[in-house]
Amino acid sequence: MAKPKVAFYWCASCGGCEEAVVDLAENILKVVEAVEFVLWPVAMDFKIKDVEALQDGEIAVSFINGGIRTGEQEHVAKLLRKKSGLVVAFGACAHLGGVPGLANFSNRDRIFDYVYHKSPSVDNPERIVPQEKTVVREGELTLPEFYNTVHTLDQVIDVDYYLPGCAPPPDLIMNAVEAILTGNLPEKGAVLSPDKSLCDTCKRKVTKPEKTVIREIKRVHEVMLDPEKCFLDQGIICVGPATRDGCGERCINANMPCRGCFGPTSRVDDQGAKFLSALASIIDADSEDAINKITDSIADPAGIFYFYSLPASMLKRRLDI
Ligand code: SF4
Numbered sequence: 494m495a496k497p498k499v500a501f502y503w504c505a506s507c508g509g510c511e512e513a514v515v516d517l518a519e520n521i522l523k524v525v526e527a528v529e530f531v532l533w534p535v536a537m538d539f540k541i542k543d544v545e546a547l548q549d550g551e552i553a554v555s556f557i558n559g560g561i562r563t564g565e566q567e568h569v570a571k572l573l574r575k576k577s578g579l580v581v582a583f584g585a586c587a588h589l590g591g592v593p594g595l596a597n598f599s600n601r602d603r604i605f606d607y608v609y610h611k612s613p614s615v616d617n618p619e620r621i622v623p624q625e626k627t628v629v630r631e632g633e634l635t636l637p638e639f640y641n642t643v644h645t646l647d648q649v650i651d652v653d654y655y656l657p658g659c660a661p662p663p664d665l666i667m668n669a670v671e672a673i674l675t676g677n678l679p680e681k682g683a684v685l686s687p688d689k690s691l692c693d694t695c696k697r698k699v700t701k702p703e704k705t706v707i708r709e710i711k712r713v714h715e716v717m718l719d720p721e722k723c724f725l726d727q728g729i730i731c732v733g734p735a736t737r738d739g740c741g742e743r744c745i746n747a748n749m750p751c752r753g754c755f756g757p758t759s760r761v762d763d764q765g766a767k768f769l770s771a772l773a774s775i776i777d778a779d780s781e782d783a784i785n786k787i788t789d790s791i792a793d794p795a796g797i798f799y800f801y802s803l804p805a806s807m808l809k810r811r812l813d814i
């Protein structure tokens with residue numbers, strides 16, 4: 494019997510999601526045995542024309558990681574959608590926009606100006622910037638369009654399932670692969686991770702006093718962190734109350750607070766707003782000055798609250814630039 498065809502593709506992301514596949518360790522052999530890869534540019538030599546030659550729907554599942562930042566990413570995502578029975582948004586950037594989505598606080602012109610002119614490590618006296626079309630003796634060279642805004646995958650194509658995380662952990666990946674291979678799938682649109690908050694299962698939860706109050710906010714390098722105690726109770730921002738469970742508390746176990754890579758639960762529309770509301774409810778101050786002093790001590794609040802989710806949020810991007 495023919496093996497189900499599978500594609501992996503990498504859009505605007507760091508590449509950690511591709512490494513997560515390698516993190517399957519010996520389980521990757523089971524996957525390789527069970528499926529036929531038809532596109533996996535980071536690991537194998539396939540061409541887009543090979544995918545174009547497939548029948549519509551012939552690929553059983555495409556795992557696409559990364560947000561959509563360029564015309565080429567949008568083109569391949571749309572091609573894979575057409576050729577695939579299922580599309581899984583793989584990892585935080587495809588799911589929510591992720592860290593590359595923080596660029597939505599800026600715009601294309603500002604990014605290019607910094608990267609090609611102002612960055613201290615740049616030496617570009619002729620002020621050359623990449624062009625979409627360049628004519629050389631041999632003909633015309635083209636580069637994909639660089640969009641002004643980073644989009645989540647489901648803002649560009651229809652997505653069947655979401656595998657959350659930066660990067661998704663191996664157990665969730667294997668569960669998803671097994672569910673797809675056996676057809677034992679949840680409702681379309683499901684995030685393939687438990688629908689409860691990280692705080693619900695965090696072992697530090699038991700150390701939380703009946704009412705957590707914050708009078709001062711610190712950064713992790715400014716305090717000796719108690720490895721048993723809830724971060725919020727130590728005055729450290731931890732986005733656990735606004736984050737979906739399922740990562741195995743990877744950061745918490747390494748004595749670092751959660752930054753929210755699993756995104757929110759299904760009951761939350763905007764992860765940053767949810768965390769802002771959770772934080773506001775525990776700030777203990779009795780005057781406007783005292784409140785301002787505490788909130789001013791949060792370095793880059795928008796960046797922290799929307800660390801992984803700005804493109805998926807109600808805000809989507811900064812509008813005044
Ligand atoms: S706020 Fe962070 S440390 Fe505290 S219980 Fe929630 S996930 Fe754990």
Ligand code: SF4
Nearest residue numbers: 740744751752753754
């Ligand atoms: S603790 Fe938070 S940021 Fe860290 S892996 Fe889990 S969900 Fe992601």
